[in-house]
Amino acid sequence: MPRKTLVALLFALVAFPATAEIYRWTDSNGATHFSDTPPVHRQHSRLELTEPVTVPMNENIRQADKVRQSRAAVGRLLTSGSKDRFAAGKQARREASQCEGYRKRLARIQGQLRAGYSNDRGNNLRQKRRELSQLYSQSCILN
Structure with a gap:
């Protein structure tokens, strides 16, 4: 006993x-x-002192691996050299949509600059216009 x-x-x-x-x-x-x-x-x-909080990380790691694998699979489907016959068309439509978005944003900023502004606001708008113009040139004109 x-x-x-x-x-x-x-x-x-x-x-x-x-x-x-x-x-x-x-x-x-x-x-x-x-x-x-x-x-x-x-x-x-x-x-x-309070007891530390512990969170099991193994499930988070597994979920992150699944997400990474899914993104890689989608990326392979959307590459221009993939066997997916729609990938090239999707890529072209996405680029055209992105270029159109750049053009609209540039036009909006240009309109704001014409409408009048304070000195700081004008500097910010011109900086945004420069950055968007560079993105537009690199993505839409030079490609």
Whole structure:
């Protein structure tokens, strides 16, 4: 019987998390100290620590791998050299749509510049116009 009691006591001790009291105090030089024993002749405070939250990551990693594989499969289908007969047409339509979007955004910014603006607003609009013009040139004109 004592052996069963000893085993039960051992399991009970293992089941409870280890807790230690932590004390904080500042010395005469202004340095902050932490210890598991309180200082004898110093004013100190006891810190309350919370249990850390643990999240199992294995499911997140599996999900990320599935997403990565799906994106790679879609990317292979949409490349111009793929065997998908619609990939080239999709790519051309996407590029045309992107170029049209650049043209509309440039026209909107140009209209805002013509309508009048404060100095800072005009600088921001001109900066956006430069960036969009570069994107438009690289994506739509040079290709």
